[in-house]
Amino acid sequence: MGSQSSMSDREGLLTLFGLIAVVAVLYFAKVVILPVAMAVMLTFLLAPLVLKLQRIGLPRVVAIITTVVIAFLAIAAIAWTISVQVVSLADELPRYEQTLRSKIRQLNDSHNAEGPLSRAGELVSKLRKELDGGDLPDLPGRQADTGAEVAEPVPAPVTVQLQPESSGVVESAAQVIGPLVGPLGTTGLVGIFVIAMLFQREDLRERFVRIISGAGLNVATEAIDDAAKRISRYLTMQLLVNALYGIPIGIGLHLIGVPNAMLWGFLAILLRFIPYLGPWIAAVFPLALAFAIDPGWSMLFMTLGLFLTLELVSNNIIEPWLYGVSTGISNFALMVAAVFWTWLWGPVGLFLSTPLTVCLVVLGNYVPSLNFFSVLLGSVPALQPFERLYQRMLAMDYNEMLLLSQDFVKEHSLTEYCDQALIPALNAAEADRHAGGLAEIRQTFILQNVPELFEDLVKNDRPELSLLEGAARVLIVPAKDDMDELAAKTLAAVLVSVGIQVRIHAATDLTAVCAERVMQQPFEVVCISAVPPAAFIPARQLYRRISAACPGVKCIIGIWSPTAESYNLQKRLSKNTEAQVVTSFQAAVTQIQSLVSPSENDSMVSAPIPSNEPERLQEVYNLNLVSKDPNELFDSVTRALAKAFNVPISLVSIIDSERQFWKAQTGLPEDLALARESPRDTSVCGHVVAQNSPLVVEDIALDKRFSNNAFLKSRGIRFYAGVPLRSKAGLAVGSLCVIDTKPRNVSEQELAFLTALAELLTESLDDVKCVA
Secondary structure (H helix, E strand, O other), X not given: OHHHHHHHHHHHHHHHHHHHHHHHHHHHOHHHHHHHHHHHHHHHHHHHHHHHHHHOOOOHHHHHHHHHHHHHHHHHHHHHHHHHHHHHHHHHHHHHHHHHHHHHHHHHHHXXXXXXXXXXXXXXXXXXXXXXXXXOOOOOOOOOOOOOOOOOOOOOOOOOOOOOOOOOHHHHHHHHHHHHHHHHHHHHHHHHHHHHHHHOHHHHHHHHHHHHHHHOHHHHXXXXXXXHHHHHHHHHHHHHHXXXXXXXXXXXXXXXXXXXXXXXXXHHHHHOOOOOOHHHHXXXXXXXXXXXXXXXXXXXXXXXXXXXXXXXXXXXHHHHHHHOOOOOEOHHHHHHXXXXXXXXXXXXXXXXXXHHHHHHHHHHHHOHHHHHHHHHXXXXXXXXXHHHHHHHHHOOOXXXXXXXXXXXXXXXXXXXXXXXHHHHHXXXXXXXXXXXXOOHHHHHHHHHHHHHHHHHHHOOOOOOOOOOOOOOOEEEEEOOOHHHHHHHHHXXXXXXXXXXXXXXOOOOOOHHHHHHHHHHOOOOEEEEEEOOOOOHXXXXXXXXXXXXXXXXXXXXXXXXXXXXXXXHHHHHOOOOOOOEEEOOHHHHHHHHHHHOOOOOOOOOOOOOOOOOHHHHHHHHHHOOOOOOOOOHHHHHHHHHHHHHHOOOEEEEEEEOOOEEEEEEEEOOOHHHHHHOEEXXXXXXXXXXXXXXXXXXXXXXXXXXXXXXXXXXXXXXXXXXXXXXXXXXXXXXXXXXXXXXXXXXXXXXXXHHHHHHHHHHHHHOHHHHOOOO
C-alpha cells in the first residue's frame, strides 16, 4: 500500500515537472513555435475546403493551391480594405478637432462646477501653491526688503542642443521598413508551413499517431479526429458568427453616420476571435469617433446601443443556434486559458487560446495521465448527478439538495430521479456506512431529511401520500435496517403517485409481525426493499420467512442498485421460487402494476396534467406538431417499429390540451386512421407524457388504471409500450409507442431500442419542424 502511494506521488511529481518544462519551452521558443501553431490553426480551417474541392474532382495539388490562393487573396483584400479605410480616417481626423475640443470643454466645465468637492479641491490647490512657492516668513540669513543691497541675479543657463547628421535614403528606408520585417517574416513562415502541412497532412497525422499511440492506435486516432473536428467546427462557426456580427455592425454604423463604417465592421469580425475582450476592443474605436465628430451625444449612445444589442443577440441567439455542440470547454476555463496564453505568447496567444485549450481537453479525455485537463477545463460536470446529490448530503446542505433535485426533475420523471440520482446516492451512503467512513451525524441527517426532501419535491404536482389510509394493496417491507426503510418510503411515494395504495412495515418490527399483517389484510403484493452492499442475503432470508408463513403470496425483491444485474440475482434464488428480483424503481413499478389485479369497482384513471402543462403546450405549438401535413420520416419510423416488434399498431402520438393526435400511425382501424385523434383522458400516451418516462403495460386487463377504460376495451387493446418524445428543453410533447391486441412481455433490450429510436426522432423535431 505504501509502495503504491509513493509510486503515485512519484508519477504526480514527474507530471508536474513535465508540465513546467513544456511551459518553459513554449515560452522561450515562442519565436519558432508561434508560426507553427498559427499554421496548424489555419490548416484546420482550410482542410475541409481542400477535401471538398477534391471530392468534386480536382487533383490534390490543384485543390491545395486553389485553397491557399483563395485564403491569401481574401486576407490581402481585407488588409487592403482596412489600409484604405485607415488612410481615409487619418485624412479626416483634423476635421473633428473643434468638436473634440468642445466636448472636452463641456466635460471640464461639468467637472469644475461649484460644489463641496470642487471647493475642497481648490483649497488644497491653494495650500500647495503657498507651500511650494508662495510668500515665506523671514529666515535667518535672508535680507528683508527694507533697502538692503540686492544680490545680483544669477545668469540663466545656456541650452545646448545636439543635431544629428542628416540620414541618407538607406537609413530612412531602414527606419520605415525595419519594424515591418518581423511581422512580414512571420507571415511568410506561416504561409509556407500551411502549404507544407496541407500537402503532407496525412503523413504528419500518421507520425503524430505513432508518437501518441502508446495507449493504442484506436485511441490515438480517435483523439486526433476529435481534436480536428472540434477545432475545425470552432473556427468555421466562429468565423460565421463573427461575420453575422461584424456585417450588421458596419451597416448600423453607416446608418448612424459614423465614418469609415466598413473598417469598423471588418475590425469587429477579426477582433471577435479574441475571447471576451475582442468585441469591446472593436467597440472602442467607433465609440471614440462618435464622441469626437458629433456635437451632441446621440451618436455616441446609438453606437453604444448598437454594439450592446448585437452582442446580446449574438451570444443568446446566433451562437447557440450555429454552434449546436460546444467546444467542450467551460466558460471559466476559457477565461483562465485566455489569461494564460496571453501571458505566454502575447496577443497571438490570446487569439489561439481557445483552439489550444480544446487540444488540452481532448488530450485529457484520451490520455489517462492528463485526465486532470478534461476535469479542470471541460464543460462536462465533474460529478455524476448521484455524486452531486450525495456530496450535498455529506455537506448537510438541505437547500442545495432540494435545488439540485428540482433541476433534475424538470427534465426527468420522478422514477428516473429515484433510479439515477437518489437511490445511487443512498447506495454510496450505505457503502460508506458499512466501511466505517460515514459519521453518525451525517447518517442521521440523511435518514431524517431525505423523506422531507421527497415530500418537498413532489408536493406541488403529486397527490397526497396517504400511506396508511384506505385499502392498501401493496406492503413494502425493509429487509434489515433504516436505509432499507428509507428506500421503502421513497418507493411508496412513487407508487402512490401512480395511484397504488401501499403500506410500509417498519424496519424495527419482527418478521412474525409482518407475516401476521399479511394474513390479516390480504395484500396482493409484498415488496422487499434492500439497499446494497449487504442487501441480497437479508432480503432472501426475509422472503423465505414470509413465503413460509404466507404461501402463495406474490412477492417482489428489490435490490436497489444501478450496477446490479437482476438476472444474476434471480439465479441466486431457489429454482422453485416465484418471486421476481428487480433492481430499479421503474422495474418495480411495472411489476407491481402487472401483479395488482383490478376490480370491477375500479374506475378508469385519466392521465394527470403535469405541472409544466403551459410550457409543454407552447412547445407543441412552437414545433407545429399538431399539423396534419404528412411527414415521411415519422411514417417510416412507425412502419419500421411495427415490423421490428411484430405488433399490429405503432404510433407517434402528440398530446395537446384536449386530445391525442396521431402524427404518424401504422395499423390503426380505418375510422381512427381517418380521424387521427381521440380524447386525451382515455389515452395511455397521456400517462407517458404526464410521468415523462417509459410506460409498459403487459396486460391492460390486469392494470387497474386501464382495465375499465371503455375506449381500450372497445378496440381490444391488451398490450402497450411507449416512451416519451421530448423536445430539446426536456418537455414531453408526445410518445412513441407499440400496441398489441394480446398480452406480451417486453425485454430490457427492446425497451432500450424503443427509447433510442424516440431520442433519434426527437433530435429531428427542431430540424424538420414537422413539415413534409
